[in-house]
Amino acid sequence: MNKTFEEILNEMLSAKAAEPLLNDIDTESKVSIWRQILIVVAWCIFNFQNAVNLFLQEIKDLIAMQKVFNLRRYRFEALRFQYGFDLLPESDQFKTTYFENGIEVQANDEKIREAQIVKYAACNRVIDNARSKIVMKIAPNNLDEIFPSEVMTAFSKYIEEIAPAGDYVSIVNYLPDMLKIAFKVKYDPMVLNFNGVNILTGKYPVEDAIEAFLKKLPFNGELSQQRLEAAIMEVDGVEDLQTIQIETKWIDPAQNGYGLYQPVNMTVIPASGRFKIEDFTGLQYIV
Numbered sequence: 001m002n003k004t005f006e007e008i009l010n011e012m013l014s015a016k017a018a019e020p021l022l023n024d025i026d027t028e029s030k031v032s033i034w035r036q037i038l039i040v041v042a043w044c045i046f047n048f049q050n051a052v053n054l055f056l057q058e059i060k061d062l063i064a065m066q067k068v069f070n071l072r073r074y075r076f077e078a079l080r081f082q083y084g085f086d087l088l089p090e091s092d093q094f095k096t097t098y099f100e101n102g103i104e105v106q107a108n109d110e111k112i113r114e115a116q117i118v119k120y121a122a123c124n125r126v127i128d129n130a131r132s133k134i135v136m137k138i139a140p141n142n143l144d145e146i147f148p149s150e151v152m153t154a155f156s157k158y159i160e161e162i163a164p165a166g167d168y169v170s171i172v173n174y175l176p177d178m179l180k181i182a183f184k185v186k187y188d189p190m191v192l193n194f195n196g197v198n199i200l201t202g203k204y205p206v207e208d209a210i211e212a213f214l215k216k217l218p219f220n221g222e223l224s225q226q227r228l229e230a231a232i233m234e235v236d237g238v239e240d241l242q243t244i245q246i247e248t249k250w251i252d253p254a255q256n257g258y259g260l261y262q263p264v265n266m267t268v269i270p271a272s273g274r275f276k277i278e279d280f281t282g283l284q285y286i287v
Contacts, residue, residue: 082094
């Protein structure tokens with residue numbers, strides 16, 4: 001049931017044309033009474049169709065987000081977090097009011113959206129020392145940043161209150177994994193210069209393609225070396241490509257910062273949920 005209004009109306013017009021008994025009311029006028037009646041009926045059918053589709057989608061969402069705490073549910077709850085709002089007593093629902101200058105105020109939709117500061121979340125179940133745990137990676141709207149300690153204290157308390165008893169949840173709030181690349185790019189000198197600059201636009205299309213590739217990766221998405229190479233090969237002016245090295249490093253709590261760079265073997269999933277390019281000094285352009 002995904003017909004457009006025009007498709008519904010045309011079907012009704014075709015059905016009318018196929019009925020000989022209705023030939024007497026034929027007219028070329030687009031404002032004839034019978035045509036206006038069909039338009040009204042088609043519009044009612046179209047809106048009923050949309051209402052049914054919305055209802056079915058709501059049912060699907062309710063089933064997907066049922067109270068059973070699977071990984072999808074954990075992600076949903078992370079994105080639902082409202083910083084500055086407390087939960088109702090003995091409930092997993094947030095209060096809808098807050099106090100401002102000693103006066104209780106009803107929160108509007110804009111205030112609630114502002115409080116929902118977790119914009120990216122991903123959850124996985126892993127086995128650590130023979131113990132199952134949920135690893136929850138979160139990030140703010142600016143993927144180059146992390147949440148401050150006071151936010152993490154509130155978020156951890158929230159997850160602790162809503163999570164089922166017995167579940168061990170490890171929350172990851174790391175700076176982006178750093179990505180270091182080294183490619184040898186054979187370029188067309190009629191399109192690019194020796195620095196990889198497009199002669200006509202003055203831009204760096206290879207660098208732009210790499211940045212665009214990283215932005216298209218979903219949060220906690222897997223980086224494929226082959227797909228990254230394919231994205232570079234699609235750049236106008238790139239004739240061939242040799243991969244010298246692709247490495248990543250991530251926050252290591254044991255070292256209170258980033259660890260050492262590790263080579264990427266085919267694919268890698270970021271420990272923080274996203275990547276940030278180190279720099280583009282590893283790009284070499286050859287004719």
